[in-house]
Amino acid sequence: MHTFPKAILTILLFSATTLADSYPGFTLFGPNNTTSTRLIDESGTLVHSWTSSRTGGYSQYLLDDGHILRTANHNNPTFNGGGGQGYVQEYDWNNTLVWEFLYSNSEHRAHHDIEPMPSGNVLMIAWEYRSSAQAVQAGLNRSAIIWPDHIVEVEPSGANGGNIVWEWHAWDHMIQDHDPTKDNYGVIADHPELLDINTYTGGGPGGGDWMHINGISYNEVLDQIVISSHTLDEFYVIDHSTTTAEAATHSGGNSGRGGDLLYRWGRPANYDAPGTQVFNVVHCSVWIPPGLPGAGHVLIFNNREGQGTSIVTEIELPQFTPGSGYPWTPGTAYEPASASWTFTAPWFYSNHLGSCQRLPNGNTLAAESTTGHIVEVDAAGTVQWEYTYSGELVRCLRYGMCYPGIGDLGICPPVDLSIAVVGSDVLLRWSPVESAVSYTVYRLNNSDDPLESGTLLSTIMTTTLTLTDEVNGQDTAYYVVISNR
Secondary structure: OEEEOOOOOOOOOOOOOOOOOOOOOEEEEEOOEEEEEEOOOOOOOOOEEEEEEEEEEEEEEOOOOEEEEEEOOOOOOOOOOOOOOOEEEEEEOOEEEEEEEOOOOOOEEEEEEEEEOOOOOOOEEEOEEEOHHHHHHHHOOOOOEEEOOEEEEEEEEEEOOEEEEEEEEEHHHHHEOOOOOOEEEHHHHOOOEEEEOOOOOOOHHHHOOOOOOOEEEEEEOOEEEEEEEEOOOEEEEEEEOOOOOOOOOOOOOOOOOOOOOOOEEOOHHHHOOOOOOOOOEEEEEEEOOOOOOOOEEEEEOOOOOOOOOOEEEEOOOOEEOOOOOOOOOOOEEEEEEOOOOOOOOOOOOOOOOOOEEEOOOOOEEHHHHHHEEEEEOOOOOOOOEEEEOOOOOOEEEEOOOOOHHHHHHHHOOOEEEEEEEEOEEEEEEEEEEOOOOEEEEEEOOOOOOOOHEEEEEEEEEOOEEOOOOOOOOOOOEEEEEEEEO
């Protein structure tokens, strides 16, 4: 009698200290102000590392091809505020520097976070210089040099070049009610799409760093960017579908509103609206990617400086409508009235810095940056994994077993293998694995046999395979499908 058990060999590597409900994979982080970038497994073991030619560590990403993208420091006496960087570097898996781009001189300096784009371009946050005379003419209520933030999208070119293909400047979207004889004068409560230049006296030398944007994330579905402001206690959404020229105006793009703010949340008083201030220093505003729990929401780290506990906050934005943007009722604060999910604990606190990431299983990875403590919590706030580094770290990111950039470190099992017998043929069908380029199918005589003792049947790009006359040749068989990335 021929039997064909519906079996699949699933191989996953778990450490003894990993709880059952953690998301399997590898965690990337760079200790702050060092040359090191580290990749650890679930047991906390260092499995791969990179050593840069420059100190940095504020932001780093593992790309699909196994390269890392990181920020690095360039000394710039004009812009010597906290979080200053200047360089973006790309290293391959073997620690060879393949691209380095400098965006730092007497007129501007990149700082804090970067964002790799699906196109291969990179978004960078940067300060730009405005003299005290320019600031006063723009409506500043004091004479001071200021550093308004801007964003550039850089297309890599060669080993150390880059073409700026898009940019957005906060300087083009300001308002003030201090002096009617100066630029940007208007009623602040009527224009939440603009930034009040007098909202904050500023941080950094001379108070110039008045926005201190520290996080940037791109939403490919909406073609929008979210950024977070340390000093203004808000996050903002802007339209990336504009041209650079449109981004300097109040019209154009998918929203029809040019480079104006499409949405803001966290401190209604900044635009003279009623409502409670939620944030007190924020970091790491990120879109939750499609396919994950909370997709399309914004996740952000609310430091709550001086309050003893930090809160990871998830905000469900109202529905975006092309041509008009996000809904807003004059005289009110932007919806929602409250967060859709939060996490905090008596021991969870970082007075500045901080990171957060939603994982595919619904858990959230967060870093208490100042203590080097990384935790993964489930929706109920229960810790499912934790790790502590003996030093300050800023950002951390988890990459799953199926992520192509981790190469042979991860074992990516396919799911939902179904087996059907039609006459003497066996039909195998399985669900696709994200990032898989092909699938290798094995036959085992025993479910406990290792792959090397089995028979290699095929390596194919599709997710179905018909084994002709298979029934006549086998008494019992176990089929294993391995995804190749």
